[in-house]
Amino acid sequence: MKNEDKDLTRRKTIGWILRAGIGAVIAAIVVKTSRRSSGGRLVWQIDPRKCIQCGKCETACVLQQSAVKCVHGIQMCGYCKLCFGYFKPDAPRLDEAAENQICPTGALIRKFIEPPYFEYTVDEDLCTGCGLCVKGCTNFGNGSLYLQVRHDICVNCNACRIAEVCPSDAFVQVPENDPYLLKELLPRET
Amino acid sequence: MRSNILENCMLNIGYWILAAVAMAAPLTLTAASRFPQPEFDSGYVAHKMPHPAPDFAVTPMMDILILVVALCIAVVLVRKVRSRNWILFFGLICLGWFGFIRNGCFCPIGTIQNVALSLFTGVRLPLVMGLFFAVPLIFSLLSGRVFCSVICPLGALQELFIVKPLRMPKSLDATLRIIPLIVLSVGIVCAVNGAGFIICRTDPFVGIFRQSAALPMLLTGMGVLLVGTVVARPYCRYFCPYGVLLEICSLISWKQVELTSNECINCRLCVGMCPVDAIEAPRPALSDKVRGRQFKQFLYLLVFLPIIILAGAGVGHLAGAGVAQLHPGVMLVEKWQSVEEHDEDLFPSIEAFKRSGGTIEQAKMQAAEIVGRFREGCMYSGVFIGLILGLRLLVLSKLQGRKVHQASRSRCVACGRCFSVCPNK
Known part of the structure; x- marks a missing residue:
């Protein structure tokens, strides 16, 4: 009887040593991996300086309607009459008719302000994030149109599907309290 | 008509000249200098686009607090209340919160990769992520795999689809149980070496929680649920990499699931009820x-x-x-x-x-x-x-004899079915 008691106590002690050991390892992992500065979460965003407008943002997102949309940094815009983000290279005329527009959904809105300037705005409900306008504006214009993850739509997957297929590693994680990388506010070089 | 063609020509020529200029401009020339910002006479004021902030519903610390409180409730339900119905009911609440409201992301299963990446590359994680990884493990060190049955949205979802669980042949079970080990290690190797998060990509149910999934994912998820009607919780048992870690912790856990709060009368009712073959029968002491x-x-x-x-x-x-x-x-x-x-x-x-x-x-x-x-x-x-x-x-090679039925420390996911059939409660 006494022997069995001893056996039980020994087993219990070994159990607690093992538990304490594994618990300590887990605690050490948490301490080693976590940032000291803040406990906040990270969200996905596109660095517009790295984006090559490959068009995968439109199709790779796990949501049916991609969380990536075109935004317009209007402080950078040249208000061009011939906007390379708005008109197709072979546009028959320089007006708002659908056949002249690059945007497949008509989400880029062109509004006359004063000669010779036009204002361009994005209708986010229509935008699919294909980046065709961004390509034109970046390559030939001021680059004021660019793609961003819209956080009212994004569900913040742990592993962003678009980030995984992004050919230029333009997807980065940013703190949740500063969730946009607005091109007009960023330093030019990456 | 003629003016049209002319305009068209001019436009195209203009376009290509501009294009050529733009392309010829050295890369160091910043894009913003191509067309200067105009000054407007008509009093036009540009208004900037609004940028909506992410909506997480709760602060990070609240997130952790909810997880800890939910786990505490789960422990109380499994150890003190011991009611299958309450466990199921609370599981549904957790499925709603962790699954459909928080969209199943991020979950402890996926955070394995973040933690591994951080350990090997030194990239620091938000504290909330490390805690999401650690808290269920600590709980399973103390009282077994209560996380699986109640908290985990993947587990809770599969739990609902168990109709007529079959006994798995032992050899098949042992073979299939190698898969989670492979998923865990391949997932970590891929995450650490920059090949993406395989574990997240192979999660069959997250599309259901987001209510938006690509067809292959939706079909896989439905297939797994369908298989789950006869092979209980197939994802948990034969795929889940976090289950491997929970299993290790729960093998040496302080408390474990007890089939009955009284004395076991070896009626074997629980053995027939257990969907995951987690009840170990008594065996005589060896000569x-x-x-x-x-x-x-x-x-x-x-x-x-x-x-x-x-x-x-x-x-x-x-x-x-x-x-x-x-x-x-x-x-x-x-x-x-x-x-x-x-x-x-x-x-x-x-x-x-x-x-x-x-x-x-x-x-x-x-x-x-x-x-x-x-x-x-x-x-x-x-x-x-x-x-x-x-x-x-x-x-x-089991050397010790045992007189009563017992829940397996590593396999039991605390679903509580055995509580409901035990005649000696």
Whole structure:
């Protein structure tokens, strides 16, 4: 009887040593991996300086309607009459008719302000994030149109599907309290 | 008509001149200087676009607090209330919160990869992520796998689809139980070496929680649920990499699921009820002779253990090149070698690599280095898998007798079905 008691106590002690050991390892992992500065979460965003407008943002997102949309940094815009983000290279005329527009959904809105300037705005409900306008504006214009993850739509997957297929590693994680990388506010070089 | 054509011509010429100018401009010339900002006479004021902030519903600390409170409630339900209905009910609440409201992301299963990435590369994680990884493990150290039955949205979802669970043949079960080990190690190797988060990509149910999924994911998820009607919780038992960690913790847990709060009368009702074959039947104490034989077998296996580990390392090293195919850098080289030179710009990955000033030789060198790292990583994975398999073999030689039925520490997910049928509550 006494022997069995001893056996039980020994087993219990070994159990607690093992538990304490594994618990300590887990605690050490948490301490080693976590940032000291803040406990906040990270969200996905596109660095517009790295984006090559490959068009995968439109199709790779796990949501049916991609969380990536075109935004317009209007402080950078040249208000061009011939906007390379708005008109197709072979546009028959320089007006708002659908056949002249690059945007497949008509989400880029062109509004006359004063000669010779036009204002361009994005209708986010229509935008699919294909980046065709961004390509034109970046390559030939001021680059004021660019793609961003819209956080009212994004569900913040742990592993962003678009980030995984992004050919230029333009997807980065940013703190949740500063969730946009607005091109007009960023330093030019990456 | 004529003016139309003329305008068209002018437009095109203008476009191409501008295009040529823009393209010819050296890269150092900043894009913003191409067209100056106008000054308006008409009093036009530009208004900036609003940028909506992310909506998380709760602060990070609240998130953790909810997880801890939910786990505490689960422990109370499993240990004190001991009611199948309450466990199911609370599981549904958790399924709603962790699944459909928080969209199933991030979950402790996925955070394995974040934690591994952080440990190996030094990138720091938000504290909330580390805690999401650690808290369920700590709880399973204290009182078994209560996380699986109640909190985990994947588990709770599969729990609802169990209709007529079949007994799995022991050999098949043992074979299939190798898969989670492979998923865990391949997931970590891929995450650490930059091949993406495989564990997240193979999660079959997250599309259901988001209510938006690609067809293959939706079909896989429904298929798993369908299989789950006869093989209970197939994802948890034969795929979940976090389950491996929970299993290790729960093997040495302080408390475990008790089939009855009274004395077990060995009626075997719970054995028929358990959907995951987690109830261990009593076995007679061995005679000294048999015991001695068993112990000898145990010692042989102990000697055999290093051989299993070595074999695991070898297989891992061989498999490393195959696993490396998941890495975009290796995929790039394969694609690059298979396309004609004039087609190269059709592929964004090649275009992006070329734009960063790389050549195919550099890409090949990078890919070779990546394959090397994968081989090394998979070798260590092989050691880990070999060790766990060896230990599982060792556990097979059971030297101690047992008088009553008992819930298996490693397999029991605390669903509470046994509580409901026990006649001696």
